[in-house]
Amino acid sequence: MPHSQSQSPPRGALPPEGLEPGERWRAPYACRSSQSRGRLVGEPASATRGEFQRDRDRIIHSTAFRRLKHKTQVFVSHEGDHYRTRLTHTIEVAQIARALARALGLDEDLAEALALAHDLGHTPFGHTGEDALEDCMAAYGGFDHNAQTLRIVTRLERRYADFDGLNLSWETLEGLVKHNGPLLGHDGQPLARYAKAGIPAAIVEYQHRQDLWLDSYASAEAQAAALADDIAYNAHDIDDGLRAGLFGHAELRSVPFLRDLLEEIERLHPGLETPRLTNELVRRVITRFVEDVIGEAQLRLAALAPADADAIRRADAPVVAFSPAIETADRDIKGFLYPNMYRHPRITPIREKAAQVVRDLFTRFAAEPGTLPAEWAAGCDGLDEPRRMRRIADYIAGMTDWYALDEHRRLFDATPALR
16 A cells, blocks of 8 residues: 655645655644643653653553464464464554554554554454453443453553553543544433443543543544554455455455456456455555545545644544445445354354353353462452452453463363364
8 A cells, every 4th residue: 555655734724834844744633742631640751752652652562462463353373374463453553544644644653552552452362252251241341342452551551660551641542442433422321332331331430530531532543543443454354354265356246346446456467366466456445445534534624624633522523534435335345244254154163162262261260260370369359249250351351362272271171172
């Protein structure tokens, strides 16, 4: 995907006079490190880095970030060296988020920090593990990976002398919590995915410590990171599904957007071998989606004319979004991938075995907290049942795929082979 090198502002906004060649232009509605709302625990400013750079660096150096290397995206890690993991997915999201931020005059460091942290709360075994843990925790407030990300960066990471968590800036925490948009309506009632079960306890708890404006949209940088997530997994799941032989290029033609791209490639490069055809398709998917987001965002920003970052938060709709045509393509691609990849007959038995591993671990730890590692078992002493179950969920959610299987082997006579 070509990386935008333009320093020109979106339509409807003018850069300040005297901008030096190569200097990065930022729009008036961009978040600014110097104007951050700060951190829960006050810290002296860095002599060499802005606040969002510090957030990014803390995320990269966190234990939870390193664990992403051995957490499943769709395929378990032994399936092959070329399939995505949570870590490679995260790197791809960060690259796209920076491209969007640069083209729109946003703060690239904040967009990158949000992209790098957005999946820290995911369990082992991808969405399968999350679904299993959600079932196990149903009586204790449920499990939500965005809320778990907040727990990790505000509580569970234990690296610094002065605070638990990473003590990230308000802007980064806001963007992580609102990865899917506002959580509350203006009437204070939960929206969308939280309408039935309510706001996760971890978010409600933290909200009492620091108001993250749950009834507003997040910054444009956070919106860019969220769209980058969609773009990345659409593209790489097509790539991984083709590599795994779950479907072929012929089946992809049932999606009009992909059919048009394949026909374009075949017209320009007749007889192209399969691996190159796949790569040309994937890079076009990314490019078309990225260019569409930039164009649509420029139109929305010109119409809104936001004077600052808070004007974007107060808007009635996101400013970084797909056009109607690409929104349809996004929906069609997801509609194809769900039955043909995520619920493919080859994947379903692996999903069922992985879910059983998570359920087994939770059931054993809940019945016998003493079987947890010493530091985790000790922390269960004196906790009421909901808090003890949450601690067990924290432990399981932090596991890599390999560690979850090792723990299962330690506790059970037979462990399923995920293949």
